[in-house]
Amino acid sequence: xxxxxxxxxxxxxxxxxxxxxxxxxxxxxxxxxxxxxxxxxxxxxxxxxxxxxxxxxxxxxxxxxxxxxxxxxxxxxxxxxxxxxxxxxxxxxxxxxxxxxxxxxxxxxxxxxxxxxxxxxxxxxxxxxxxxxxxxxxxxxxxxxxxxxxxxxxxxxxxxxxxxxxxxxxxxxxxxxxxxxxxxxxxxxxxxxxxxxxxxxxxxxxxxxxxxxxxxxxxxxxxxxxxxxxxxxxxxxxxxxxxxxxxxxxxxxxxxxxxxxxxxxxxxxxxxxxxxxxxxxxxxxxxxxxx
Numbered sequence: 001x002x003x004x005x006x007x008x009x010x011x012x013x014x015x016x017x018x019x020x021x022x023x024x025x026x027x028x029x030x031x032x033x034x035x036x037x038x039x040x041x042x043x044x045x046x047x048x049x050x051x052x053x054x055x056x057x058x059x060x061x062x063x064x065x066x067x068x069x070x071x072x073x074x075x076x077x078x079x080x081x082x083x084x085x086x087x088x089x090x091x092x093x094x095x096x097x098x099x100x101x102x103x104x105x106x107x108x109x110x111x112x113x114x115x116x117x118x119x120x121x122x123x124x125x126x127x128x129x130x131x132x133x134x135x136x137x138x139x140x141x142x143x144x145x146x147x148x149x150x151x152x153x154x155x156x157x158x159x160x161x162x163x164x165x166x167x168x169x170x171x172x173x174x175x176x177x178x179x180x181x182x183x184x185x186x187x188x189x190x191x192x193x194x195x196x197x198x199x200x201x202x203x204x205x206x207x208x209x210x211x212x213x214x215x216x217x218x219x220x221x222x223x224x225x226x227x228x229x230x231x232x233x234x235x236x237x238x239x240x241x242x243x244x245x246x247x248x249x250x251x252x253x254x255x256x257x258x259x260x261x262x263x264x265x266x267x268x269x270x271x272x273x274x275x276x277x278x279x280x281x282x283x284x285x286x287x288x289x290x291x
Contacts, residue, residue, distance in 0.1 A: 001197060003101065010101055010198060014071045021076060021267050022274045028082035035093075039114045041107070046115065047074045047094040048126065049085040059090040059132035059289040060123075061165075062116055066139030066264065068195035069100045069108065076267065077138065080278050087282040090289065091128055093119055097144060104201040105211050109147050116148060120159050132289050134163040134223075136281070139235075139264060140195075142169025146242075147210040153221035163288040165281055167228045168263055171214040172238040173199070174206040183232040185262040192234070214242050219249035226254045226284045228277055230261035256280060 001009065029052040036043040051058070063081055065072045074094040081092040097112045116135070123130040137145040145164055152158045172180075177192035200206050209216035227243040229236040236257065243255045258265060258273060266277045 001194075007101055009194060010070045010099075013068075019268055021079070022269070022271050023079050024083040024278070025271075025275060028079070028086040030082040030085040032078060032082065037115050037118050039111050039118075041098060041103070041111055044098070044111060044115055045074070045096040046119075047078060047081070047096075049078070049081045049092040049094060050127075051085050051089055054089070055127070057127045057129050059088070059285070060119070060126075060128040060134070061088070061090055061092045061285060062119060062133065062135040062145075063092055063094045064097060064112065064137030064141030064144045065094070066137070066141050066267075067099070068191075069105075069140045069143075069199035070195060071099065072140070080266070083278060084282055084285065087279075088285045088289070090132075090285065091126065093126075101198040101201070105199050105205055105208075108144060108199075109151065109210050112144050113148050113151055116152075116159065131160055131162070133159075133161060134165065134285060134288055135161050136163075136165030136167065136226075137169070138167040138266060140170065140199075142166040143171060143213070145169070146171060146213045149222050150213055150216055150219075151210055153218070158221070161223050163224045163226070163285070164222070165226045165228070165284065166239065166242075167266060167277075167281075168230050168233055168235055169227075169239055169242075170235050171212060171242045173212045174215065175238075177234065180234040181237055183234060183262065185232055186234045187263055214238050214245070219246055219251060222246065222249070222251050224252040224254075224288065226281065227256075228266075228280070229255070229257045230263055230265050231257055231259050232261060233263040235263060254284065 033048040035046040
């Protein structure tokens with residue numbers, strides 16, 4: 001595809017993104033505030049979700065939505081991020097990172113990291129405890145959370161991220177989707193190829209560790225990690241492999257696979273299973289913040 005064909009396809013996919021979302025079982029007692037964060041490409045919108053009436057300094061969870069790197073908004077995660085804010089008693093910072101093909105790799109990684117740096121710098125203003133901040137995301141957002149953790153670990157003065165939550169993340173953009181495990185309810189091969197092609201504009205970048213974290217050489221400095229996978233997801237195998245590599249590097253890893261579930265099950269599908277996954281994330285964050 002040439003650039004114009006990519007732009008047209010992205011516009012079409014975005015216009016068709018109308019699937020119903022699973023909601024929490026009750027309206028969370030939490031509120032949303034919109035922030036505008038200055039970055040090298042302009043202001044980036046961040047939704048700050050906070051427990052209702054809470055004015056004390058709290059832990060924080062930095063969250064990235066899914067959408068194959070080319071679609072999605074923070075609003076798709078807002079109901080459940082409000083659930084996390086209330087259940088965990090923390091602030092959740094829900095980032096609207098730039099999308100491909102308008103902003104291909106590595107722009108989303110660089111800009112997202114700028115926002116994460118800003119969050120730490122503004123921790124007093126945001127009533128955040130800077131020693132109790134975790135990061136995570138769903139699908140493509142899980143990839144971004146992973147790559148930000150990797151890049152952060154390479155800095156001379158890394159930010160003190162204390163944990164990462166990776167929810168069915170794509171971690172290997174180098175392998176042809178046709179060569180990954182196939183499930184009838186999985187991501188269609190051609191659609192997965194299109195997502196990858198729009199995000200990775202240079203073929204040589206597919207093995208870059210900030211695009212395909214599965215190929216990262218150094219994992220020893222990463223924070224403790226929760227990995228969630230869906231059994232009937234073509235991306236589950238690479239997430240399992242990454243969890244094993246983290247464990248081999250000495251990182252504390254918790255991995256839970258949800259039997260019979262497809263990709264994006266925390267947002268679409270069985271409401272009871274989705275709730276179990278979100279409750280697991282909430283429990284994990286509570287445990288991390290208490291340690």
